[in-house]
Amino acid sequence: MKFAMLSQVFSQMFKKPFTNRFPAKYAPKNTTKFLEEVGAGRAEIIPPIEVPKGFRGKIQYDKDKCIGCKLCIKVCPSEAIEFVEENKKIKIYLSRCTFCSQCNDICPVKCLSMSNEFLLADSDKYSKDLIVQ
């Protein structure tokens, strides 16, 4: 039994590891200090792997095209879109969005689209970065 696996074990020792070490080779002890060093050019962030075309990332909203028909609110599965009465436009809460892009499909004037951004972590649910309007 052992011999069947030995050849695999040997070849594995010489292969490059599968993991991509993002953002740095070892986890930094102090993240804010690490980001400062990157800003000053002393350290480097290893980039994440490229996402394929058609990836569903952060949603983007073209405010001028929107006509206020409320169809996207009807079809959103997690009630993440809110209608703003004053100017008949919408407000999207990213902390509830499931990134299904169903609202993109149903919009009659195509004012919503998905981008490639996926590094969206934040510590406050209602912070500025997580509300699109």
Add this chain to the structure above:
Amino acid sequence: MNSKLSNKISYQIPVGPIHPALKEPVQFEFTIEGEKIIDVDVGLGHVHRSVEWAGTKRNPIQILYLAERICGICSYCHPMAFSLAVERAAEIDVPERAQYIRVIHQELERICSHVLWAGVAAHEIGFDSVLFLTWQIREKALDLTEYLTGNRVTKGITMIGGVRRDITKDMYPTILEGMKFFKDNFEKIRKIFLDDKTFKLRSQNCGILTKENALKLCACGPTTRASGVKKDVRVDQPYFAFGDLDFDYITPDIITGEVNGDVYDRIIVRLLEVKEAVDLIEQCLDKMPAGDILSEKKPAKILSTLKKVNGEGIGRMEAPRGEVFHYVKLNGNESPHHWKVRAPTYNNILPWIPMLKGNQIADIPIVAASTDPCMSCTNRVAIIDNGKKYQLDKQQLYELSVKKTRRLMK
């Protein structure tokens, strides 16, 4: 675990709700004598999320995304079965190109799920490095899924009346390259699982389910095919485009020539299904017809058509674990009147009782994991010994299983 008494008294061990070998909380009560299991009692319901009730408050397009999150691994089968049921109730015709694309996605998910299961089974026996090896192969399948649908797990590609994204001719080379990768590595996995002496010792004659028990308890999926019963929704009632493709039931006598119904047979059935899935995807890419991918392109029109429908429909599909069944009743409102979901594991739980009787405690993880239950793992086993309670947690029960393997290896 010093429970060696001279006159054998039977103990009762409750196992669960959180359990080492299952991926979902289930409660068992084992009656044991020494190390042998005499009787089993099963209790369910610890992750009840009232999904069916929540479905009666939403319109059908929102239910598609709710159904996707019922299970993480069979996350393609639940929305597909739901949309099959709605299409039959509302008499919507699905174009042929969409039917072929649906087959490709389903078989890709079957590859991902069976390879994941193979890794988990190896972990339960004690071979951790096999876990990492098989999951590395699974990464290729997940990359292919992300390329085709935009996401690795919750695909979001179902729509009532078709699929949301097309597979164009420039995507074919990537898919065919992925299939070649699976074919090259299949022989490696097959040798590790089927020719290895320790695997055979641990899994043969362990957890046997006879053909008659499998028929009486209405088991489904690879669990029942490994006992010799020919039940497969793709062949019996061909949905999507399976009627055009060339394949057959898979039972273990294709490789070994006889049917035992034990854990080893279930490993054989699942590995052969991976091979068949690769073959089916290549057949589909060959025969893909031209045409639309959706019967109705505007989702707003779909919603207004479904509002006027009065009827009921059922949708059945072959998920990697068995038969998924959905029943929908529409009665002219925005949300359906009733929606019934039946995941395949609920039919595969009652067979645990005859499978576990007569086996040892250290076999519980591998026998339970061999039916591939769709549930989530946890930790404690409480043992009541003459009134004194002490607890074994996940680490200790897993260690028991590994120790048995080391004993057999000597």
Add this chain to the structure above:
Amino acid sequence: MKNDYLSPDQIVKSLKDEFKTKIFDSRIEKHIRGLKKTEFYHIWLKSDRNIIKDIVRHLIKLEKYPHFAVSSGYDMGEKIELVYHFSIYYGLKGKEVNINITVELPKSDPTIDTITDLIPGALISEQEKQEMLGIKVKNIPKDSRVFISEDYPEDTYPWRKDEKGPEKTIRNLHEVKK
């Protein structure tokens, strides 16, 4: 035994011959799939609640171990309807037929007989109907709750839409703060 299978029309006719007026409202649906236009059938029937065991015995004559998928039930105001989903003739390529039987139970007397002595795999499904809809299944081998926890109130049935429904136990967690 597996070589002589009946077509869907013949199945319905044999059931109607045996049970006469107690079976009504039958329809056969035909579905077509794929480029080769393969077809398969679903049969829907309505029946009286007292003969459900005899129907299962009749199905056992056609197929030794009919496959019982699940039973679904819903509340229709005055009565409760249960639908039993069976399927026979699996194992033959493309020939499986689904049979769905609807029975009505009045809310004043919601009892029905068990079928677990003929099909043991139906146990979990019948226990689920008992606790979700408040019906009573006679002679069930194990009478305990299967999906709902022990401390849920006794007289509340989650799938009912009348006063015994779950309205009091619902909490809408997502509307807490916006």
